[in-house]
Amino acid sequence: MDEPRYDEATKTYTTGHSYDGIEELNTPLPRWWLWSLYMTIVWAVIYSIAYPAWPLVSSATAGFLGYSTRGEVAQEIARVEAANAELNTLLANIDLTVLKDNEPLHQFAVSAGASVFANNCSQCHGSGAAGAVGYPNLLDDDWLWGGDIDAIAVTVRHGIRNEQDEDARYSEMPAFGDILEAEEITSVVAYVQSLSGLDHNAELVAQGSELFADNCSACHGETGMGDRTQGAPNLTDSVWLYGGSDAVLTDTITNARFGVMPPWSPRLTDAQINAVSAYVHQKGGGE
Numbered sequence: 001m002d003e004p005r006y007d008e009a010t011k012t013y014t015t016g017h018s019y020d021g022i023e024e025l026n027t028p029l030p031r032w033w034l035w036s037l038y039m040t041i042v043w044a045v046i047y048s049i050a051y052p053a054w055p056l057v058s059s060a061t062a063g064f065l066g067y068s069t070r071g072e073v074a075q076e077i078a079r080v081e082a083a084n085a086e087l088n089t090l091l092a093n094i095d096l097t098v099l100k101d102n103e104p105l106h107q108f109a110v111s112a113g114a115s116v117f118a119n120n121c122s123q124c125h126g127s128g129a130a131g132a133v134g135y136p137n138l139l140d141d142d143w144l145w146g147g148d149i150d151a152i153a154v155t156v157r158h159g160i161r162n163e164q165d166e167d168a169r170y171s172e173m174p175a176f177g178d179i180l181e182a183e184e185i186t187s188v189v190a191y192v193q194s195l196s197g198l199d200h201n202a203e204l205v206a207q208g209s210e211l212f213a214d215n216c217s218a219c220h221g222e223t224g225m226g227d228r229t230q231g232a233p234n235l236t237d238s239v240w241l242y243g244g245s246d247a248v249l250t251d252t253i254t255n256a257r258f259g260v261m262p263p264w265s266p267r268l269t270d271a272q273i274n275a276v277s278a279y280v281h282q283k284g285g286g287e
Helices: 031-050 069-083 085-093 096-101 103-120 149-158 182-195 202-215 246-255 270-281
Strands: 012-019 022-025
Touching (some): 069 085, 085 103, 085 270, 096 103, 096 149, 096 270, 149 270
Antiparallel strands (some): 012 022
């Protein structure tokens, strides 16, 4: 290390360091910048002691103030629940058929139900409840198990074809690929399409009608209008859960469908179930 020298060109002393003949000028950081750095270090130490800061294996240091945003949110939720406790008690015990007669409670139910739906139901039925392939549209009038508010509440509470709730709605369509020949299934497809006015092979309708009467009418009815007590869909309208094309209907009849909806009673309170039922009911398809 060389002795520092005064550099005439820059009017600055060197540090005495020299790298392959290149010298380093001694230009310290501005004092205001250094003090700002020291203050941020002090602030970081104080913050890490006072607030949650350092991650651990399954948590983080709590800080001596004991503050957490999670705790703050929990307190806010508790405050809102306490404020709505009376309304939730009424909603949990009301006869849903007369809920609309209590306008303030009905408005509260619909508002609360929208939140419940967004958090628990929209993943399958869509944010607007319009459904998707295999997930029912809740805005129309096509209901497998009934669309009055009580029927909706039962469906929400117990679910459909699940193994968790003994009172779940249950129906099962047989896979007719094990019962009918491929040509016969093609005829049934043509007949089912004719019921709802879809394009179809008219030459196969007569045979398909006979096969439908022998194999399908027990659930879907002689006219194909379905049976809500069995969860059998109406085949005469234009609403198709999986689609009404040749390929889709052939697949449905051959292999059957078995959609499952979980029971929400273990996860939602009675008030929340009634609230989301009220929300779904007033969306436009409720009866």
